Amino acid sequence: MSVRLVILLVHCLLGTGLAMQCKEVSGRLKQIDAGVGQVFGVSENDEIYTLYGGTWTRLPGALMHVTVGPSGVWGVSSNNNIYKLVGANWVQVPGLLKQVDAGGDQFISGVNMVDDVFCLLREHTVGYKGVGSPTPWTGIPGKLIYYSCGPNGCWGVNKSHEIFVRKGVFPAACLGNTDWQLVAGKLVMIEVGTDGSVYGVNAVGDVFRRDGISACEPVGTDWTFLSECGKSKHVSFDLGHLWVIAVDDRIRDCVV
Numbered sequence: 001m002s003v004r005l006v007i008l009l010v011h012c013l014l015g016t017g018l019a020m021q022c023k024e025v026s027g028r029l030k031q032i033d034a035g036v037g038q039v040f041g042v043s044e045n046d047e048i049y050t051l052y053g054g055t056w057t058r059l060p061g062a063l064m065h066v067t068v069g070p071s072g073v074w075g076v077s078s079n080n081n082i083y084k085l086v087g088a089n090w091v092q093v094p095g096l097l098k099q100v101d102a103g104g105d106q107f108i109s110g111v112n113m114v115d116d117v118f119c120l121l122r123e124h125t126v127g128y129k130g131v132g133s134p135t136p137w138t139g140i141p142g143k144l145i146y147y148s149c150g151p152n153g154c155w156g157v158n159k160s161h162e163i164f165v166r167k168g169v170f171p172a173a174c175l176g177n178t179d180w181q182l183v184a185g186k187l188v189m190i191e192v193g194t195d196g197s198v199y200g201v202n203a204v205g206d207v208f209r210r211d212g213i214s215a216c217e218p219v220g221t222d223w224t225f226l227s228e229c230g231k232s233k234h235v236s237f238d239l240g241h242l243w244v245i246a247v248d249d250r251i252r253d254c255v256v
């Protein structure tokens, strides 16, 4: 037993890249999203949870993907319906998506079942309160499996795991004013924090951070591999915490 433990430790220490300091959080989730100081996640069977004082509190309903950000708490169900938390209840939003992101400057972005890309302007997100609120989704040319926005632009990955940035994206013009810019590397998911930082996971479960991002250089300069013990499938960053979901759904709260 002790021999096995030593071998595991050596394996972890041998990892290259920047080592993360992580602490395990109780529970199991398949997806997590952190924003504006809050943390939401969904379990393997689509139960919805939020973290308060170190305890997961279950919300009503069922979602396969949840997001929290400047425009509120949004999610999508397994049949691709979209919901927003209004008065602490899930209210349906017209449209169909498989992934949604509330990290933009009060606008929403996401992709649908056939990888079409959409966003919804701030004037339609913040005040959305159910039936009667208009939801003119803006279609964005291109095909992506994951799309996430922040103050310096939006990042996405396509089915081939190629990475793209969209610049000139504003709350009142979420389409952006440039075409997609291809970025070196391959990832299966990518998340932009409310502060503009970018983190992603590749097909073999390694976590990366994009460095050198600024308002002047939204694309940044390079990727830093963040080493940890074990493989990951999902990450989300907010206010100094990188929330990491391992391939076995274990949850870690990491400092890079």
Ligand SMILES: *[C@@H]1O[C@H](CO)[C@@H](O)[C@H](O)[C@H]1NC(C)=O
Pocket (backbone or CB within 6 Å): 143, 158, 159, 160, 161, 162, 182
């Ligand atoms: C992903 O992007 C690359 C680079 O633009 C492109 O060659 C490839 O066809 C795209 N794959 C899919 C499945 O859209």
